[in-house]
Amino acid sequence: MSENDTIAALATAPGEGGIAIVRISGPEAEKMLSALVPASHAWESHRMYYGHAMDQGEILDECMAVLFRAPRSYTREDVAEIHLHGGAWAARSVLSALYRRGVRAAEPGEFTRRAFLSGRIDLSRAEAVMALISADGQRAARAAVRQLEGGVSAFIRSAQQKLISLLSGAAAAIDYPEEISLEEAAGQLEQGARRLADQLESACDERGARIAEQGLEAVLCGRPNVGKSSLLNALARQERAIVTAIPGTTRDIVRADVMIAGLRVHFSDTAGLREGADVIERIGVDRARQAIAGADCVLTVLNASEPLTDEDRQLLRDTENAPRIIVLNQCDQTLALHPADFDRPVTVSALTGEGLAELESRVAAFGAGAGESALTQQRHMRLAREAAQCLRIAADACANGAPVDLAVIDLQQALQCLGRVTGEQVDEQLIDEIFSRFCVGK
Ligand SMILES: Nc1nc2c(ncn2[C@@H]2O[C@H](COP(=O)(O)OP(=O)(O)OP(=O)(O)O)[C@@H](O)[C@H]2O)c(=O)[nH]1
Ligand SMILES: [Mg+2]
Numbered sequence: 001m002s003e004n005d006t007i008a009a010l011a012t013a014p015g016e017g018g019i020a021i022v023r024i025s026g027p028e029a030e031k032m033l034s035a036l037v038p039a040s041h042a043w044e045s046h047r048m049y050y051g052h053a054m055d056q057g058e059i060l061d062e063c064m065a066v067l068f069r070a071p072r073s074y075t076r077e078d079v080a081e082i083h084l085h086g087g088a089w090a091a092r093s094v095l096s097a098l099y100r101r102g103v104r105a106a107e108p109g110e111f112t113r114r115a116f117l118s119g120r121i122d123l124s125r126a127e128a129v130m131a132l133i134s135a136d137g138q139r140a141a142r143a144a145v146r147q148l149e150g151g152v153s154a155f156i157r158s159a160q161q162k163l164i165s166l167l168s169g170a171a172a173a174i175d176y177p178e179e180i181s182l183e184e185a186a187g188q189l190e191q192g193a194r195r196l197a198d199q200l201e202s203a204c205d206e207r208g209a210r211i212a213e214q215g216l217e218a219v220l221c222g223r224p225n226v227g228k229s230s231l232l233n234a235l236a237r238q239e240r241a242i243v244t245a246i247p248g249t250t251r252d253i254v255r256a257d258v259m260i261a262g263l264r265v266h267f268s269d270t271a272g273l274r275e276g277a278d279v280i281e282r283i284g285v286d287r288a289r290q291a292i293a294g295a296d297c298v299l300t301v302l303n304a305s306e307p308l309t310d311e312d313r314q315l316l317r318d319t320e321n322a323p324r325i326i327v328l329n330q331c332d333q334t335l336a337l338h339p340a341d342f343d344r345p346v347t348v349s350a351l352t353g354e355g356l357a358e359l360e361s362r363v364a365a366f367g368a369g370a371g372e373s374a375l376t377q378q379r380h381m382r383l384a385r386e387a388a389q390c391l392r393i394a395a396d397a398c399a400n401g402a403p404v405d406l407a408v409i410d411l412q413q414a415l416q417c418l419g420r421v422t423g424e425q426v427d428e429q430l431i432d433e434i435f436s437r438f439c440v441g442k
Pocket of ligand 2: 230242
């Protein structure tokens with residue numbers, strides 16, 4: 001794959017839509033634009049023109065077109081965009097006319113890859129572009145925008161500077177032992193390395209990053225017939241799970257996705273927990289237990305109109321150490337349970353909708369702060385942890401009286417890890433791997 005030929009792709013999502021944008025990047029972009037959108041004017045950069053996309057004397061579509069001259073463009077090359085009416089045909093015809101003229105079809109992520117290779121954005125920003133495209137909630141999008149604006153780059157740069165100053169302190173002690181004693185240097189290095197390792201580790205919030213990106217897992221559990229399925233339907237605002245007055249109605253896990261305050265929440269309704277059920281229901285009960293164990297938030301549902309049963313008490317004990325909310329359902333009926341007897345319960349009625357808004361905000365509270373740590377991408381967090389580990393090895397070596405030069409090797413390794421986050425130190429294979437996850441046209 002040559003890096004300086006001219007490439008083109010559909011930049012908007014395929015299918016029906018208001019407009020379809022064909023994007024062209026490379027040295028031939030202006031020539032191709034002039035060939036496909038004949039005009040009597042010269043193409044002024046960054047200006048939108050009205051015209052017609054033409055091929056072999058035939059009008060393909062009415063269009064708007066714009067040229068971004070290098071280096072003020074997405075890729076830093078000449079970039080042209082032809083905005084056509086949405087729908088497959090016009091865009092496909094324009095693209096095939098371009099390919100016939102020798103333009104190459106862009107690989108997934110190739111425009112962003114060029115932006116990276118030309119030095120316009122670093123690797124963490126390129127990854128942010130992809131994260132933003134795939135973000136489906138406000139949380140995930142906000143984290144991606146922060147990264148796109150250089151939040152990750154700034155954090156990594158400041159960590160690199162601290163590391164470099166540790167390294168230069170060590171180098172000074174090695175070169176001028178008469179001025180700085182090696183013990184003193186080792187002491188400073190140890191302290192500084194531990195502090196930086198702490199900072200790097202606290203910048204990684206894996207749970208929060210997962211919740212922001214993929215959503216919060218909330219599981220409804222309780223004995224049969226307390227109203228779990230009814231609650232799921234009320235929260236989802238649609239009839240997802242079957243509701244009947246027969247205990248043991250739900251056997252498999254039923255899921256519903258709900259957006260609460262910009263956070264995606266995956267609610268799972270489970271089989272009512274009880275002993276001695278039939279084979280199918282027992283499997284359901286096992287699945288329910290597994291779901292509870294993996295949940296970010298457990299809704300322990302009780303029927304407020306009935307006194308507690310042994311099963312309820314067992315469930316309250318089983319979920320005691322889980323991130324849980326006690327839900328007293330069926331509050332539209334005469335209460336047999338007193339909210340004051342429970343730890344911060346939410347009183348609701350799946351039937352009337354009472355208390356549901358409070359329940360939602362209590363659930364969303366389990367996602368508070370999600371996606372707000374300095375690093376939110378798996379690759380970045382892995383590298384930051386690796387760097388922190390190298391720093392701790394260096395600090396331990398200093399504490400054990402090892403020569404300072406030895407610690408320097410670990411510090412340099414930590415520096416390399418950080419360089420891989422922003423892409424100063426990357427190999428071709430990693431770049432290929434990252435950009436191949438993009439969609440075509442980005
Ligand atoms: N009055 C009243 N009835 C409710 C409420 N929630 C559920 N019910 C009724 O309680 C019965 C059981 O409801 P489900 O939602 O199927 O209960 P479940 O916990 O999913 O039961 P299993 O699937 O058997 O474990 C149904 O007849 C519902 O109509 C409520 O808030 N108020
Ligand atoms: Mg049910």
